[in-house]
Amino acid sequence: MQPSILPTIFSITEDEIDLNALLSQVTLPSTGAAAIFTGMVRGETRRGDAHDTDYLEYEAYIPMAEEKMKQVADEIRAKWESIEGIAIVQRIGKLYPKTPTVLIACTAAHRDTGVFEAARYGIDRLKEIVPIWKREVSPDGQFWVEGDYIPKPGE
Amino acid sequence: MQPSILPTIFSITEDEIDLNALLSQVTLPSTGAAAIFTGMVRGETRRGDAHDTDYLEYEAYIPMAEEKMKQVADEIRAKWESIEGIAIVQRIGKLYPKTPTVLIACTAAHRDTGVFEAARYGIDRLKEIVPIWKREVSPDGQFWVEGDYIPKPGE
Amino acid sequence: MNHVKLLFFATIRERAGTRTLEMDIPEDMTVQGLKEKLANDIPALKESMLSVLVTVNREYAFDEAVIPPNAEIGMFPPVSGG
Amino acid sequence: MNHVKLLFFATIRERAGTRTLEMDIPEDMTVQGLKEKLANDIPALKESMLSVLVTVNREYAFDEAVIPPNAEIGMFPPVSGG
Numbered sequence: 001m002q003p004s005i006l007p008t009i010f011s012i013t014e015d016e017i018d019l020n021a022l023l024s025q026v027t028l029p030s031t032g033a034a035a036i037f038t039g040m041v042r043g044e045t046r047r048g049d050a051h052d053t054d055y056l057e058y059e060a061y062i063p064m065a066e067e068k069m070k071q072v073a074d075e076i077r078a079k080w081e082s083i084e085g086i087a088i089v090q091r092i093g094k095l096y097p098k099t100p101t102v103l104i105a106c107t108a109a110h111r112d113t114g115v116f117e118a119a120r121y122g123i124d125r126l127k128e129i130v131p132i133w134k135r136e137v138s139p140d141g142q143f144w145v146e147g148d149y150i151p152k153p154g155e
Numbered sequence: 156m157q158p159s160i161l162p163t164i165f166s167i168t169e170d171e172i173d174l175n176a177l178l179s180q181v182t183l184p185s186t187g188a189a190a191i192f193t194g195m196v197r198g199e200t201r202r203g204d205a206h207d208t209d210y211l212e213y214e215a216y217i218p219m220a221e222e223k224m225k226q227v228a229d230e231i232r233a234k235w236e237s238i239e240g241i242a243i244v245q246r247i248g249k250l251y252p253k254t255p256t257v258l259i260a261c262t263a264a265h266r267d268t269g270v271f272e273a274a275r276y277g278i279d280r281l282k283e284i285v286p287i288w289k290r291e292v293s294p295d296g297q298f299w300v301e302g303d304y305i306p307k308p309g310e
Numbered sequence: 311m312n313h314v315k316l317l318f319f320a321t322i323r324e325r326a327g328t329r330t331l332e333m334d335i336p337e338d339m340t341v342q343g344l345k346e347k348l349a350n351d352i353p354a355l356k357e358s359m360l361s362v363l364v365t366v367n368r369e370y371a372f373d374e375a376v377i378p379p380n381a382e383i384g385m386f387p388p389v390s391g392g
Numbered sequence: 393m394n395h396v397k398l399l400f401f402a403t404i405r406e407r408a409g410t411r412t413l414e415m416d417i418p419e420d421m422t423v424q425g426l427k428e429k430l431a432n433d434i435p436a437l438k439e440s441m442l443s444v445l446v447t448v449n450r451e452y453a454f455d456e457a458v459i460p461p462n463a464e465i466g467m468f469p470p471v472s473g474g
Contacts, residue, residue: 019174019191027253029198034255035274036174036191037266039474043184047264058473061401061466064450065473090473098182100189102474109202111192111278116271119190123266123474131447131466132473133402144403147470151445151452194392213391216319216384219368220391245391257392278392286365286384287391288320299321302388306363306370 006077009087010069012060012132017091017100026085026107034085035115036105037123043097054137056145058092058101061131065090068130072122076106079121080114083107088122090132102126129155161232164242165224167215167287172246172255181240181262189240190270191260192278198252209292211300213247213256216286220245223285227277231261234276235269238262243277245287257281284310312337312379319386322362325354335377341366342373344383363388394419394461401468404444407436417459423448424455426465445470 007026023034041056069088077083087105095101104122106115126132128149135144162181178189196211224243232238240262250256259277261270281287283304290299311334318326335344341364349359364371365384377383393416400408417426423446431441446453447466459465 019178023174023193023255024253027195029252030201031195031253032197032200034191034193034195035271036189036193037271038178038189038191039266040182040186040189042187042264045187045264046185059401060473061399061447061450061468064447064466067450097184098179098186100178109197109200111194111275116190116192116275120266120271127471127474129452129471130473131401131468131471133468134472135402144469145472146403147472149470153452153454155452214319215391216317216365216368216386219365219384222368282389282392284370284389285391286319286386286389288386289390290320299387300390301321302390304388308370308372310370 007085008070008073009089010066010073011089012062012065013089013091014093015091017089017103019103022087022089022103022105026087026105028084028107030109031084031107032109033111033115034105034107035119036103037119038100039102039123041095041097041099041101051138051140053097054139055094055096056101056134056136057094058090058132058134060090060092065130065132069126072125072130075125076118076122080118082109082113083115083118084109086122088126090126090130092132162240163225163228164244165221165228166244167217167220168244168246169248170246172244172258174258177242177244177258177260181242181260183239183262185264186239186262187264188266188270189260189262190274191258192274193255194257194278196250196252196254196256206293206295208252209294210249210251211256211289211291212249213245213287213289215245215247220285220287224281227280227285230280231273231277235273237264237268238270238273239264241277243281245281245285247287311335312339312377312381314377314381314383317382317384319384321387322355322358322385325358326352327354337379339377340373341371341375341377344377362386393417394421394459394463396459396463396465399464399466401466403469404437404440404467407440408434409436421459422455423453423457423459426459444468
């Protein structure tokens with residue numbers, strides 16, 4: 001299949017993430033399987049420092065974030081050549097518990113050629129190299145959530 | 156967390172599969188991650204016997220299929236205790252290329268405790284033990300798609 | 311005699327020419343015995359009975375199982391959903 | 393001198409008290425040199441400059457990189473999207 005006709009969607013948006021519309025956009029006539037990851041705002045966290053969350057406020061370095069999402073999609077295609085469509089979407093702004101904040105969708109002809117692994121890789125990489133940050137507001141105050149990944153030259 | 160409050164959805168339906176609504180139904184205040192698998196009708200198949208498909212027509216032994224979907228959900232919870240919500244939906248009737256036909260969604264607090272593996276297990280088990288069949292109609296004629304799994308006692 | 315209800319699906323339904331069939335069977339009849347009876351009574355099902363999956367009251371059932379009264383019996387090929 | 397535009401995000405933005413800053417820097421200034429200049433010029437950023445991530449024209453850049461003219465320079469903590 002020619003890479004040029006494979007749909008790749010990446011966006012930073014303040015709008016609701018519409019899974020139905022995004023899935024449709026990464027579905028080709030040859031597509032038989034999709035793996036979709038979504039992250040949501042957790043209102044109640046138990047692992048580590050157990051606490052409640054009122055909301056998260058996201059910001060992004062938008063033009064660079066879109067370029068890095070494109071890079072994540074390119075990395076996915078290099079690792080799993082069976083992947084047909086890829087969507088990578090991050091919602092920003094003030095987001096409340098239970099709200100989907102991020103989506104990675106990968107499609108392929110069949111379910112056994114990497115769609116699950118590709119979606120997992122996509123969310124892991126987004127959290128490493130795509131310039132987006134969140135500030136958490138809780139009953140006990142507010143703090144910036146900081147990642148721990150230091151990009152290497154060429155990333 | 157008490158199993159009794161964990162949402163488990165299973166259905167056989169002739170209606171469109173609404174990913175947004177289903178995701179919302181399996182999201183708790185403690186949920187931070189969801190892995191969703193969907194299968195679609197492939198209009199163009201290249202692997203194996205390459206061919207085109209006009210449509211698929213699904214039928215199900217509905218009450219037993221719902222019981223077996225419940226069993227698949229129970230198996231998932233037994234294997235991955237971190238799983239919070241589970242949705243298993245099969246659409247039946249006459250379905251055309253690019254249409255989602257099946258959905259498995261699994262949610263948890265975090266993405267690294269089995270959501271991807273649980274969704275993969277769910278679709279694999281559905282294709283083994285849930286009594287649903289499809290007839291394929293193509294330009295060259297029509298045929299029943301038959302699986303190859305023989306359930307064992309107790310399944 | 312036990313009264314039972316048979317439900318046919320997919321290829322088995324097409325070959326049987328019907329979705330359901332009610333019948334009376336001996337009280338000690340096994341799944342294997344029922345398959346033999348159907349292969350004999352309905353020639354179109356003879357070949358299908360060699361590889362059919364059978365369920366009794368919505369659980370997979372195997373050749374030696376004795377069929378209880380008023381059983382709901384499903385007969386179908388290996389599943390192919392998704 | 394080279395004219396450059398700085399973009400601050402998250403904690404760096406809050407400590408800097410601004411989202412953007414334009415300035416002229418020596419033509420041979422490296423990323424390391426710029427971090428030292430900011431630590432010196434803006435005391436509130438001094439500590440942040442020890443662990444800040446720096447991008448030049450939307451690619452991650454490292455201490456020894458020389459900053460080109462009209463560079464768009466991003467400065468931020470490790471990312472935490474998702």
